[in-house]
Amino acid sequence: MVDKTLVYIYIFLLSPSSMVRRTLGQSTRSIYLGLAFMSLTLHLLLAFFCFSVLQSACVPPTSFSSTSSFVPKTEIVSHSSSSSSAASSSNEPPSSSQNGGSPKLSSLDREGKGSFDEAAEKKLIGAELGTLKETTRSKLEELFKHPLYNLPRPGLQDDDWLLRLKTDEEAKETESEDKENSETHPPWLQFHLGISRWELYDRKDPILAQMTHYLATQRILGAAQKKGGTQLKLLLSFPNYGQALLKPMRQSRDAETDVNLFYFSDFERHNAEIAAFHLDRLLGFNRIPPVVGRLINVTTEIRDITTDHKLSRTFFTSPAGNVCFYGQCEYYCSTENPVCGRPHALEVSLAAMLPDLTLAPRRSWRSPWRRSYSRTKLAQWEKEPAYCDTVKQTPPYNSGTRLVDLIDMAVLDFLMSNMDRHHYETFEKFGNETFLLHLDNGRAFGRHSQDEPSILAPLTQCCRIRRSTLLRLRLLSLPEFRLSDVLRESLAQDPLAAVAPLLSETHLSALDRRLAAVLREVQTCQEKHGDVLYDDLELDDRGYDHQPTGDKTR
Numbered sequence: 001m002v003d004k005t006l007v008y009i010y011i012f013l014l015s016p017s018s019m020v021r022r023t024l025g026q027s028t029r030s031i032y033l034g035l036a037f038m039s040l041t042l043h044l045l046l047a048f049f050c051f052s053v054l055q056s057a058c059v060p061p062t063s064f065s066s067t068s069s070f071v072p073k074t075e076i077v078s079h080s081s082s083s084s085s086a087a088s089s090s091n092e093p094p095s096s097s098q099n100g101g102s103p104k105l106s107s108l109d110r111e112g113k114g115s116f117d118e119a120a121e122k123k124l125i126g127a128e129l130g131t132l133k134e135t136t137r138s139k140l141e142e143l144f145k146h147p148l149y150n151l152p153r154p155g156l157q158d159d160d161w162l163l164r165l166k167t168d169e170e171a172k173e174t175e176s177e178d179k180e181n182s183e184t185h186p187p188w189l190q191f192h193l194g195i196s197r198w199e200l201y202d203r204k205d206p207i208l209a210q211m212t213h214y215l216a217t218q219r220i221l222g223a224a225q226k227k228g229g230t231q232l233k234l235l236l237s238f239p240n241y242g243q244a245l246l247k248p249m250r251q252s253r254d255a256e257t258d259v260n261l262f263y264f265s266d267f268e269r270h271n272a273e274i275a276a277f278h279l280d281r282l283l284g285f286n287r288i289p290p291v292v293g294r295l296i297n298v299t300t301e302i303r304d305i306t307t308d309h310k311l312s313r314t315f316f317t318s319p320a321g322n323v324c325f326y327g328q329c330e331y332y333c334s335t336e337n338p339v340c341g342r343p344h345a346l347e348v349s350l351a352a353m354l355p356d357l358t359l360a361p362r363r364s365w366r367s368p369w370r371r372s373y374s375r376t377k378l379a380q381w382e383k384e385p386a387y388c389d390t391v392k393q394t395p396p397y398n399s400g401t402r403l404v405d406l407i408d409m410a411v412l413d414f415l416m417s418n419m420d421r422h423h424y425e426t427f428e429k430f431g432n433e434t435f436l437l438h439l440d441n442g443r444a445f446g447r448h449s450q451d452e453p454s455i456l457a458p459l460t461q462c463c464r465i466r467r468s469t470l471l472r473l474r475l476l477s478l479p480e481f482r483l484s485d486v487l488r489e490s491l492a493q494d495p496l497a498a499v500a501p502l503l504s505e506t507h508l509s510a511l512d513r514r515l516a517a518v519l520r521e522v523q524t525c526q527e528k529h530g531d532v533l534y535d536d537l538e539l540d541d542r543g544y545d546h547q548p549t550g551d552k553t554r
């Protein structure tokens, strides 16, 4: 800066004065020289002032330069690195550096506490304001420490696991070998082996973080269209035979559903699939397969590697120079509704695939509260106020946990405003005594400005709810664990959070509003009925409930 000032003075002194010499006479020359001298003096004074007074402003803040490395706006390379950059954008501290790069340690519920130098942070954001403690405490971590998220798990017998690798005899013979194998199994296989009668995964199992890391980072070896359903989705394959269900981003994240579109013709959203997985986990259900966001290159990671000709021939370059495709399906698979990269980069959701149907067949159940899927007709449940009485007497809703499971699902769907739950699935192996799979959440989170009370019909019409569910909902309505706060924190761990928050603040606050509505609904029920709560906290030690639906009440 000093050099620059001197150069400017030099130019000012010499250039104009040499011109003056050529054009003016002797008398005026002395006036100009006088002026030049004054100007030089003034500039020297100015330079001196800058040195003495403004020196600090000219020096880069070296003491803060180290902090810039804790907010890396880096490329999405791994679960842990992306989570730290995502957390930084919401003023959360990064996850522990010990977790860096290691999928094993980047446990989903350990986010929020890091090795970041607290003194440096105090300096940076001004701890004297007294807000530091508030901003660094992880509500998510606290929530998962709560006893309601650590209830004793039912004892599991052989027939309570979906898959088994070996018979008992074999396992005994090769116990150590077996243990070794379980450490080298690819994450998707470990995920499959962890599916039980009562839940899809154990929230505390490190395999969950390994699974999302795997989906977010593995090389894509194959991509083909997946049949079933109405909208475009792809089946990706990874090394070690892993697979994922891909749903692409089709519209801007915050685009609200067109008010003139029926729920069954609304676009599916990749961020809804991701957010639904996080929400279901926060509600303590663990009934949605792990879903993670990923930024893929449509050209190198789909177009160039796919052997699915029906898919590859729908690729084109748009007038804006973006690489697009549309595939073949019932809804929105046309040139007018392309899925486009920017120019190659595309946000997608990747869901872990469930075990193949040949290994673990599933049963699909039509929901008793299914909508009519007609523009003109109403469904039975919309016309009959006592509809639930009929359902309660109809197997499998007349015994076990099926009815309250369905009500759990209705609560999840109401919170995220998913009107498209026409069917649900269960694993055939477990018969009727098992959890319900909450698959296909692509049409959730379409509208934040409105709530859809009809989604809660199973709760309002039956006036039943699991005790554990209600207690967790109450917990999530407290300021210390506020649903919007824990979901924001949870979603910040997804790699795509580095691109933009997965749910806008408007959607997050809609969740708090809807949660309050659910609690009001339960309150209204309790004022009218005596058998609202289904006490699932007193089941037998295998999680079975042997009594008819009406008996486990409080």
Ligand SMILES: Nc1ncnc2c1ncn2[C@@H]1O[C@H](COP(=O)(O)OP(=O)(O)OP(=O)(O)O)[C@@H](O)[C@H]1O
Binding pocket: 227, 228, 229, 230, 231, 232, 233, 245, 268, 289, 351, 352, 353, 354, 420, 439, 440, 441, 442
């Ligand atoms: N993670 C998964 N693993 C294995 N199969 C899955 C998974 N997710 C979904 N499926 C299967 O794929 C089918 C289609 O998926 P999905 O329901 O998400 O598609 P869709 O186009 O949204 O369907 P719809 O148009 O009926 O709403 C599902 O019915 C389910 O059986």
Ligand SMILES: [Mn+2]
Binding pocket: 229, 268, 420, 440, 441, 442, 443
């Ligand atoms: Mn769908």
